Amino acid sequence: MSSFYFSYKRVILVDSADLCYAEIPLDEHAILLGKGNVGKSSILNSLRLFLLPEVNFSKCESKFAFRTSDKNSFYSKDQSFQHYFPSASSFLILEVENFTGSHCQILCRGTGYEYKRLFVPLPYNQIRDLFWSCCEDEDGIGQAVEGLTFPSVREKIKKRAPDTLVVNDTDKLQKMLYANDLLNDSETRYSLFPLVEQDNSKVNSLRALFLLLFDMNSNSSAMTKAIADIIEADKKSSNDILNFNIDDFLKKHEQLEQESKQLTIIKNQEIEFSHLKTKFYEYIQLSESDKKYANFMDSLFKEREQTKKDKKIIDDQIKPILKEIKELDDEFKTTNHKLIEVKAKIDTKTTDLKQAQSDFDKGHQIWQQFYISLTINNAIESAQQEHLEKTSQLSALNSEIEAQDQRNKLKNNITIYQNSIARFEESSKNKQFILAEQLEKPVASILASINKRLIQANPNKQLEIDDIEAINRFSSLFRNSGVSFDFYDMSFEKRSVDIFDDLEQQIIDIKEKLRKDKNTLSRLQQSNNSLHRQKDIQELEKTLEDLKLKMETLRKYPIAEANIETFRNQLNDMGIDKRNLEAKRTLIENSLFNKNKKHSALRPKQEVLEEKLVTLIGLEERSKILKGRYKRLKDIESNTTHFYQKTNISINSLNEIEDELSRFDELRNQIILGLHKFISEHIIDDEDNIRVDAPAAKSIKNTFKRLQEIFNELPQKRTILDEQILTHNQSVAQYTNVLTSHEKYIEAFKNQLNRDFQNIAINDLDKIEVNIEVDRRFRNLVAEINKADFHSDESLSSRFYERLKVFVNSFFNEKNSSRLTMDKIVTGLNYRIKKKGSDAWQTKKQSNSTTALINLELAQLLLRRIKKSGCTVTFPLIHDELADINIDQFDWLLPHLNKQGFRLFSAATYSASSELIHKIGNYHEIGSMKTARSYSADRTIVYLGGAEKFLTTEEARKMNIIFAEHPEIIFPNN
Structure with a gap:
């Protein structure tokens, strides 16, 4: 079943159609059984009153088509009205359940042939007690409710359901009964059948279908x-x-x-009129030439004044802009000059930084290459010392006196070096007597920190105890601070006590010095004129130049190192100044661009207005000359204030006006002669008397207009x-x-x-x-x-x-x-x-x-x-003549109807076969129950409760039901 479903639950007749009270379910296949004239067909046909959006029985024969028993005619409105609503206590009720909930539609007697209709948003079991009292009689079939009338029912229902509606308008009923907006619960609350469209054609189709269901x-x-x-x-x-x-x-x-x-x-x-029409159109156009002049002058004056105003507006707009442009331009020049100065300083300082970096790189390279083990100052001193030595050597090579002095020094150095080598070698043989080996390590560390040569001393014997104690006492004067030994206010960096590598290195170094001095002594002992000496002199001179360069480079090195940081900081500050000035200049440029843009946008307008004003003044002088030539223009100019229109202001327009004034008089005479001819040929009557010497302009126009209508309407009339x-x-x-x-x-x-x-x-x-x-x-x-x-x-x-x-x-x-x-x-x-x-x-x-x-x-x-798509309607399908259908076809028909959403609702007398009743499955026996407590003595039949049906053999035995002759058919024992 669709989520949007509509299901007919039951129909109830109260004091209606020969029935006192009948409550019939509609949501399953069923057959109404009973003798003739007990109200079976009336129950079936009562559904028409609910389904159709009617409020009275007028034209009942075509509206409801209630057929007479012979099927050859229809019941009248009086017969139908009295049948279903014979008294004030007559009610018809239909209970319907749709996806919005359950509701009841209640019909009751009205005035004349009308009937009233209530829509109650409640299921019937919540209002049943208003129509039938079920528990107050000894027979268990219920009894009539005293004082049952429409006003009493409406009042009681309103208390239970305040939203109850009383509807007696056919248009509103039509919208309610066939509502199709499935997403609007309030609209579809009382819908019985959702139409695909709620237009009259679909409603009329549904009317016809509802009636077809009953015949x-x-x-x-x-x-x-x-x-x-x-x-x-x-x-x-x-x-x-x-x-x-x-x-x-x-x-x-x-x-x-x-x-x-x-x-x-x-x-x-038609041809003759065509020539006249051409002249007349030109004449009509030229008749406005004097007005054109007046309009021209008026427009010229207004245009000139407006142009002056427009120019003043533009001038007022441009003046402050030009002032701002000048101020911005001056500020731009000042800022740009400052920026140029900053850039120049940056360039100079960048050059200084590059030079400092170069001096630093060169000094660092020489230091790393030749003096890595020395500090910069010691490296400079070493280079200076070497320079002095080389200078002395060069002097010795160039002067015999200095050479002899140098030879003596070299010999002395050689002796000292040889003695030192002998001493170190002797010490190496007696390593066990070196102080570093005889002193405790903390004491040796202190002496090594002072001068490593102290622990390299070798007395070549075991120290005396007094000597060791003296050294220890001296060492006790030093304080260990972790990274150094402090002697009062002086600190000595801690050094390693490993001396043997140092001794070997010292021997190597002394031997190298010894070799160099011997070589130098050998060169000094050579003849002054020997080629070797000249070569040595050249080499010494070159060496001195290199040493000089090294000394200069090393001297610049620490200075360059300090300058690099200074120059970088200065460049950074200058860069900030440069960026600030550039940003300021950019802002000024943008402002200047915007101002120039505004000026550029306004200047063409200013130029146009200036040029236009000159042109307008010239036209004004030209128009005054024309007015002096045509005297009548003075009068027309003063009397045309009501037909002024904006005119194109140009010299061509003024010349055109002058030509039109001249041509106008010529055409007027030609048109009058042409109209005289058409009048004489009886094409048109002289109703305006234009055959006088000087006909009025209005008479000429009226006569031509009538003539024109005749010829203009000719194609139209033919068409x-x-x-x-x-x-x-x-x-x-x-x-x-x-x-x-x-x-x-x-x-x-x-x-x-x-x-x-x-x-x-x-x-x-x-x-x-x-x-x-x-x-x-x-x-x-x-x-x-x-x-x-x-x-x-x-x-x-x-x-x-x-x-x-x-x-x-x-x-x-x-x-x-x-x-x-x-x-x-x-x-x-x-x-x-x-x-x-x-x-x-x-x-x-x-x-x-x-x-x-x-x-x-x-x-x-x-x-x-x-029916609107997407919804399911479980609809009672009326068929009052079940005998027309073969009994063996019900096995197909009933499931088929179920599948299509229909429930067979039929009636038959007791002559209907038990097999037919068995096929349908549910039956309601009408007329077997009557009450003495009815609403009217004429209507006593009561039916309520569920449908009866055939039972299986097993079900029957459990209920102690009496079997019929045929075991496959079992009736309840009533």
């Missing part, structure tokens, strides 16, 4: 009328009345012929005449189209039904086709209409008029309306079928059973067409 015999006129009503309801237009006079069309034709001759006569004068002929033909076509459209409606409806039946299988039928029979006279006339040409500009033949007249006279009589509706055209409905396993169509009249099944399927199909 399913296709051979009856009711079935034919129902199908016709459904087709009629689907029609889009009601403009289908046949009501016209053939003689009027013939007279109209003669009138059109006479008008055609008159228009031909006027056509012969109108042709259209009148065509319209004359088509006016007939409009009426005949009503006839042909009815045939199209029928054919389209039939085709749609047959397309739907292609997807439907009924019992043993393989295919089903519907045929709608149409009146023969109607078909013959439509065939003849299709041959006629209604779009010709020639009149239709008299034979056609006569044929149409015969049809109208024969098809409609004086009593019937000339409105052509489907019930006058559709004469019958029949089917042809093809059974499973057979290829042949059967066109003969089908059995009542087959016809009833097809009718039931047709009703379902038509209901689905107008």
Whole structure:
């Protein structure tokens, strides 16, 4: 089941239709059983009153179609009203449950032939006690409620459900009963059947379908009328009345012929009028030349004043902008000059930084390469010392006195070096006597920190105890601070006590010095003129240059190192100044750009206005000259304040005005002569008396206007005449189209039904086709209409008029309306079928059973067409003649109806077979219970409680039920 469902739960009749009280479920297949005239059919037919949006029984025969027992006529409004609402205590109640909840629709007697309708948002079990008292009688069937009337019920229900509605308007009922907005609970609260569209055509279709559900015999006129009503309801237009006079069309034709001759006569004068019209149009245009001058002068004055105002506005806008531009330009120059100075300083300081970095790199390289073990100052001293030595050597090579002095020094150094080597070598042999080996390590560490040579001393014997104690006492004067030994206010960095590598290195170093000095002594002992000495001199000179460069580079090294940091800080500060100035300059540039942009945007306007003002002043002088030439312009200029219009201001416009003034008088005379000619040829009457010597301008215009209307209307009149002929033909076509459209409606409806039946299988039928029979006279006339040409500009033949007249006279009589509706055209409905396993169509009249099944399927199909998609409606399908359906077809029919959302609701007398009752499954026996406590002595039948049904053998034995003769059929023991 869809989430949007609509289910009919029960119908209740209170003091209505020969019944005192009856409560019948509608949500399962059921049959009403009982003798004749106990109200079975009345219960079935009462549903029409709920389903249709009506408020009275007027035109009851067509509105509700309650058939009499002989099926040949209908109950009147009086009979129907008195049957269902015989008293003030008569009520009809329908309980419906949809996806918004349960509600009850209550009908009761009104004034005249009206009935009232309440919508109660409660299930029936919550209001049952208002209509029937179930527990206050000894028989257990209940009794009437005292004082039951509409006012009392309404008052009590309002207390239980304040939202109860009383609705007596057909339009509102239609919207409520067939509401289809599934997402609006309040709107669909009381919906019984959600229509796909709530237009009148769909509502009328639903009306016809509801009535069809109560009369399913296709051979009856009711079935034919129902199908016709459904087709009629689907029609889009009601403009289908046949009501016209053939003689009027013939007279109209003669009138059109006479008008055609008159228009031909006027056509012969068309060329002559064309020449006059050209002159008159020019004359009319030139007649406004004096006004043009006045308008020109007015517009010129206004334009000049407005131009002055506009120029002043632009000037006022430009003046402050130019001032701001100058101020910004001065500020830009100042800022840019400062920026140039900063950039120059940055360039100078960058050069200094590069030089300092170069000096640092060179000094660092020399230090790393030659003096890595020395501090910078010691490296400089070492280079200076070496420079002195090399200088001394060079002097010795160049001076014998200095050479001799140098040789003596070298010899002395050689002796000292040899003695030191001998001493170190001797010490190496007696390593065990070196002080570093004889002293305790903490004491040796202190001496090594002072001078490592102290612990390298070797007395070549074991120290005396006094000597060791003296050294220890001296060492005790030092304080260990962790990284150094402090002697009063002096600190000595801790050094390693490992001396043997140092001794070996010292021996190597002394031997190297010894070698160098011997080589130098050897060179000094050579002859002054030897090539070796000259080479040595050159090498020494080059060495001295290198040493000089090293000394200079080393001296710059610490200075450069300090300058790099200083220069970088200065460059950073200068960079900040530069960025600030650049940012300021950018802001000024942007402001200057915007101001210049504004000025550039305004300046063209200023130039245009300046140029325009010069032009306007020139035009003003030129127009004054023209006014002096044409004296009448002075008067027109002073008297035309009411027709001033804005005019194009240019020298060409002024020249054009002057030419028009001259041409105007010439054309006026020519037009008067031309009009005289048309009057003399009787084309137009001289109504305005223009044949005087000086006719007024108004008379000339009026005469020409009347003449122009004659010729201007000539094509239109010819077109109108042709259209009148065509319209004359088509006016007939409009009426005949009503006839042909009815045939199209029928054919389209039939085709749609047959397309739907292609997807439907009924019992043993393989295919089903519907045929709608149409009146023969109607078909013959439509065939003849299709041959006629209604779009010709020639009149239709008299034979056609006569044929149409015969049809109208024969098809409609004086009593019937000339409105052509489907019930006058559709004469019958029949089917042809093809059974499973057979290829042949059967066109003969089908059995009542087959016809009833097809009718039931047709009703379902038509209901689905107008039901809103996406929702489920569990609908009681009325069939009052179950005997028309073969008993073996119920095994297919009932599950099929269930699947389609329908519940078979039928009635029969006790003559109905038990097998039929068994097939349906549920039955309600009407008339077997009566009460003495009824609302009226005329209506005592009561029915309430659930349906009865057949039981299985096992169920029956458990309930101690008496068996019938046939064990497969079991009745409850009442």
